[in-house]
Amino acid sequence: MQERNQSVRFEQLILPHLDAAYNLARWLTHNDQDAQDVVQEAYLRAFRFFHGFRGGDSRAWLLTIVRNTCYSWLQQHQADELTVPFQEELHDVGTETLDPEVLHLHSSDQQRLREALETLPVEFREVIILRELEELSYKEISGIAHVPMGTVMSRLARGRKWLQRYLTAHMNEEE
Amino acid sequence: MDCTEVQRLLHAYLDAELDMADTLEVEQHLQECKDCLQSYNNYQEIRTAIKTSSLYFQAPEKLRHNIRSSVLKANRNAFLSHVTSWRGLSVAAVLLFAILLSLWGITRLWPTSSGNNVLAQEVLASHVRSLMANHLVDVPSSDQHTVKPWFNGKLDFSPPVVDLKAQGFPLVGGRLDYLDNQPVAALVYQRRKHIINLFIWPSTQNMGGVTDTNTPQGYHLMHWTKSGLTYWAASDLNLNELQQFVRLIQAST
Numbered sequence: 001m002q003e004r005n006q007s008v009r010f011e012q013l014i015l016p017h018l019d020a021a022y023n024l025a026r027w028l029t030h031n032d033q034d035a036q037d038v039v040q041e042a043y044l045r046a047f048r049f050f051h052g053f054r055g056g057d058s059r060a061w062l063l064t065i066v067r068n069t070c071y072s073w074l075q076q077h078q079a080d081e082l083t084v085p086f087q088e089e090l091h092d093v094g095t096e097t098l099d100p101e102v103l104h105l106h107s108s109d110q111q112r113l114r115e116a117l118e119t120l121p122v123e124f125r126e127v128i129i130l131r132e133l134e135e136l137s138y139k140e141i142s143g144i145a146h147v148p149m150g151t152v153m154s155r156l157a158r159g160r161k162w163l164q165r166y167l168t169a170h171m172n173e174e175e
Numbered sequence: 176m177d178c179t180e181v182q183r184l185l186h187a188y189l190d191a192e193l194d195m196a197d198t199l200e201v202e203q204h205l206q207e208c209k210d211c212l213q214s215y216n217n218y219q220e221i222r223t224a225i226k227t228s229s230l231y232f233q234a235p236e237k238l239r240h241n242i243r244s245s246v247l248k249a250n251r252n253a254f255l256s257h258v259t260s261w262r263g264l265s266v267a268a269v270l271l272f273a274i275l276l277s278l279w280g281i282t283r284l285w286p287t288s289s290g291n292n293v294l295a296q297e298v299l300a301s302h303v304r305s306l307m308a309n310h311l312v313d314v315p316s317s318d319q320h321t322v323k324p325w326f327n328g329k330l331d332f333s334p335p336v337v338d339l340k341a342q343g344f345p346l347v348g349g350r351l352d353y354l355d356n357q358p359v360a361a362l363v364y365q366r367r368k369h370i371i372n373l374f375i376w377p378s379t380q381n382m383g384g385v386t387d388t389n390t391p392q393g394y395h396l397m398h399w400t401k402s403g404l405t406y407w408a409a410s411d412l413n414l415n416e417l418q419q420f421v422r423l424i425q426a427s428t
Contacts, residue, residue: 010246015242018239018242019232021234022234022235022238023231023234026232036237039234048269056389057389057393103220110228110230113221113224132222132226133231137190137414138190138415139413139414140413153186156186156190157186160186160221164217
C-alpha cells in the first residue's frame with residue numbers, strides 16, 4: 001500500500017503547484033507546447049524522485065526540478081538561448097549612473113513589459129519570475145537556481161535596471 | 176550610508192531581505208536623498224507592473240488533466256498506457272522502476288512520530304486551526320498592557336508580551352490554547368497579510384539555540400527556550416522574516 005500513499009501524498013503536495021510549474025516553464029521556453037512537454041517530463045521526474053522529498057517547501061522542490069528540466073530542454077533545443085550575452089549598455093546609458101527620470105507605466109505598456117521580459121537573458125528572467133510572480137525569498141531562489149544568494153540579489157538588480165532602461169527607451173520612442 | 180551603498184542594498188530592501196539595521200539606514204537615506212528615492216520609486220513601479228500585468232501563465236486544462244490522470248492511474252499501473260502516447264516506452268519503463276522504488280524507502284518522510292515532531296505537529300495543527308476556525312484571538316488588542324493582564328488567572332504563569340509594531344510585526348492579540356497537555360498562551364502577530372502564532376508555556380527543558388522545522392504544508396516552525404519558558408513560533412511567513420521576528424522576541428524577553 002506504500003505506493004498508494006505515495007501517490008496520494010504526491011497528489012496533495014505536488015499537483016497543486018502545476019500553475020507555478022507551467023508559468024516558469026512557459027517563461028523559460030517561450031512557448032506553450034514546449035512548456036507543456038517540459039512540465040510533463042518534470043512531473044514524471046518529480047514522481048520518480050518523490051521518495052527523496054524530505055519535507056520543506058513542496059513548491060520550491062518542484063520548481064527546482066522544473067527549472068532543471070527546462071535547462072536540459074534548452075540545451076537540446078535552443079542552445080543559443082543559454083549563451084545570450086547580457087548587454088548592460090542598452091541604448092548608451094552608462095551602468096553606474098542613477099536614473100532620475102520618472103517612470104510612469106500605463107496599462108498599454110503591458111505588451112512592452114512582456115516583450116522586455118522575453119528579451120532578458122534566461123538567468124535574469126528566471127530570478128525575476130521567481131521573485132515577482134512566485135514571491136519566493138532569495139534563499140528559496142538560490143536553491144532553485146543553484147547560485148549563491150548574493151548572485152540572486154545582483155541578478156535581480158541588473159535585471160530590473162535593464163527592464164527599466166528598456167521601458168524608458170521605448171516610452172521615449174513613442175513621444 | 177551613502178548613495179553607492181544604498182544603491183547596492185536597494186534591491187534587497189525592495190525585497191524585504193535586509194536585516195533591521197540596514198533597513199533603517201536605507202529608509203533614513205531615502206528620506207533625505209531625492210535621487211535614490213526616485214530610483215526606488217521607479218523599481219517599485221516596475222515591480223507593481225510585473226505583478227499586475229497578467230504576466231502569469233495559467234496551466235492549460237489539458238495539461239492539468241493529463242498529469243492528474245497519469246498520477247491517479249499510477250497505482251493501477253495504467254500509467255504505462257498514458258505515458259506511451261507522449262514520451263515512449265523508455266519513460267514508461269523508468270516510471271515502472273519509480274513505482275518499484277517507491278515500494279522501498281519512503282517511510283522517513285516528515286512528520287515522524289517521535290518527541291519534538293509530535294509536538295511540532297500539534298503546534299502546526301493549532302496554528303492552522305486558529306486561522307480556519309475564526310478563533311484567532313480571545314483578546315483582540317494591539318496593546319501589550321491589555322493582552323498581558325488578560326492571561327492573569329487563566330494561566331499559572333505570566334507570558335511575556337511585547338509589541339513589535341515599530342519593527343513591522345504589530346501585535347494582533349492573545350488567545351488561550353492547549354498544547355503539550357497543558358494550557359498555553361498564544362500571542363498573535365502580523366506581518367503584512369501573514370499571521371504569526373507565538374506559543375508560550377513553562378518548560379523544565381533547556382535547549383541552546385533555535386530549531387526550525389519546515390513542514391510540507393509550507394509553514395515554518397521555530398522553537399527555542401528561554402528563562403524557563405518554551406517558545407514555538409508558527410507562520411507561513413518566509414524563513415528570513417520569521418527568523419528576524421524570533422530574534423526580536425528573544426532580544427526583548
